[in-house]
Amino acid sequence: MNGSKGRIAIVGAGPAGMAAALAAIRLGFDVTLFERAKEIRAAGNILNLWPPPQKVLKLIGVDTEDLGAPCHTYFENSRGKRRADVQLPAEVEAEYGGGFIGLLRWGLYQRMIDAIPPGVVKLDHQLTHIEDKGNSVRLKFANGLSHDADVLIGADGINSFVRKHLWGNRPIRHQRLHLVGGYLFLDEEPQGVGILAHNRTTQVSYTPIRHEGKWGYEWWVLEACDPDAPPPEDLIGFCRTRAKGFSKTVRDLIEATPLEHMQRWEIRDRPPLKAWSKGRITLVGDAAHPTSPYAAYGAGMSIEDGYFVARELDAVSLSDTAAVRSALVAFETRRIPHTVQITQGAYFTGKIFHHCPAFLRPLRDWVFDNTPFLQKMVGDEMPAHILSQLAEIEDCEPYVPVHKRVKEPAL
Numbered sequence: 001m002n003g004s005k006g007r008i009a010i011v012g013a014g015p016a017g018m019a020a021a022l023a024a025i026r027l028g029f030d031v032t033l034f035e036r037a038k039e040i041r042a043a044g045n046i047l048n049l050w051p052p053p054q055k056v057l058k059l060i061g062v063d064t065e066d067l068g069a070p071c072h073t074y075f076e077n078s079r080g081k082r083r084a085d086v087q088l089p090a091e092v093e094a095e096y097g098g099g100f101i102g103l104l105r106w107g108l109y110q111r112m113i114d115a116i117p118p119g120v121v122k123l124d125h126q127l128t129h130i131e132d133k134g135n136s137v138r139l140k141f142a143n144g145l146s147h148d149a150d151v152l153i154g155a156d157g158i159n160s161f162v163r164k165h166l167w168g169n170r171p172i173r174h175q176r177l178h179l180v181g182g183y184l185f186l187d188e189e190p191q192g193v194g195i196l197a198h199n200r201t202t203q204v205s206y207t208p209i210r211h212e213g214k215w216g217y218e219w220w221v222l223e224a225c226d227p228d229a230p231p232p233e234d235l236i237g238f239c240r241t242r243a244k245g246f247s248k249t250v251r252d253l254i255e256a257t258p259l260e261h262m263q264r265w266e267i268r269d270r271p272p273l274k275a276w277s278k279g280r281i282t283l284v285g286d287a288a289h290p291t292s293p294y295a296a297y298g299a300g301m302s303i304e305d306g307y308f309v310a311r312e313l314d315a316v317s318l319s320d321t322a323a324v325r326s327a328l329v330a331f332e333t334r335r336i337p338h339t340v341q342i343t344q345g346a347y348f349t350g351k352i353f354h355h356c357p358a359f360l361r362p363l364r365d366w367v368f369d370n371t372p373f374l375q376k377m378v379g380d381e382m383p384a385h386i387l388s389q390l391a392e393i394e395d396c397e398p399y400v401p402v403h404k405r406v407k408e409p410a411l
């Protein structure tokens, strides 16, 4: 292994791949990060991050100072009746700049790119072939180049080539939902409050954002759609119509947003896998567990995956195939239960809000408006997941970057 701790190849330079690369580099591995595009590009515009990914970003050397706008989140109905308060403990809010932060996706990518040493990222490398040779993995790319590594981490997103190689071509799950998201900048600092509001069929929500020293807001409109129908041609008109009856604040934000700051996505994920890795190959991020935006946690969990996979590999010698195997099993054993709970929770939340039969919607909304059901479902449960992840990250041995390690004196 040329004197290094071993060669880790990562495919896909999204949040999962960049986090895995940064975590592994700081533990002394020889890391190469392959990306098919000619430059690293943020897929999408708006983003929120919970405290666990913020904690991981700090640990792996990403500058998180002033990364996003602090935000306390409430669920409401479209007329402003409060249904749930997503309440993180005060000390967590204090440590993580409000806890849930709002930012632009590119702001996160730029901070992660800045932390990666030169020479690690290989652009214009689309993975097209994988051969697990037992004691190493050989990768081949569309540009004709090849690369050998001790471990391959597939961070190549929802349509992962690595996932397909390991587990075959399983169907995508169309959630029959679409989301239009937009953002705008403002001169003054917004209130640190995010409102996730629903009427009988539609969600129209907003949170404050911070991006490169500028304040602003992001907002989104989410509702059921027919995946075979053509997308709306007039995005502003579409959002304006859907936001009727919601607060003036969100309607004004939509009206003030430039068209070039709006984007539409159809929401898709995949049913959870029972296992992620085989031999010397594993998956992280959307390649392992594509997640509906209802959790606002897909990028966050991807960043956590990158941290934990590097930690597990740090405990073994990459020249020992059985030990690599046990490290990858330990990684997925730790991560699968958490990611399944979040991805399935997000999937079913989308169903409850947008695919409930019309005759049941008044009853559903009465329950949401008049009982603690939604508080339990989202207001209490999500903070419980967040606290358990923070504790899990803390429970790992102290994370000492390789250049700061002091050799134990020989006994």
Ligand SMILES: Cc1cc2nc3c(=O)[nH]c(=O)nc-3n(C[C@H](O)[C@H](O)[C@H](O)COP(=O)(O)OP(=O)(O)OC[C@H]3O[C@@H](n4cnc5c(N)ncnc54)[C@H](O)[C@@H]3O)c2cc1C
Residues within 6 Å of the ligand: 011, 012, 013, 014, 015, 016, 017, 034, 035, 036, 037, 041, 043, 044, 046, 047, 048, 049, 125, 126, 127, 128, 155, 156, 157, 158, 159, 160, 161, 179, 181, 265, 284, 285, 286, 287, 290, 291, 292, 293, 295, 296, 297, 298, 299, 300, 301, 302
């Ligand atoms: C509308 C919307 C809103 C969202 N909001 C939030 C939010 O608020 N908070 C949150 O945490 N998450 C959010 N998410 C989820 C989040 O965007 C994803 O979970 C996250 O981007 C996954 O990161 P990733 O690195 O695993 O995959 P990706 O970001 O998809 O990156 C995969 C990378 O792999 C590269 N690649 C693919 N195939 C190959 C190949 N064969 N060879 C080489 N490279 C390859 C791609 O070019 C890409 O760069 C949202 C998602 C959507 C759609």
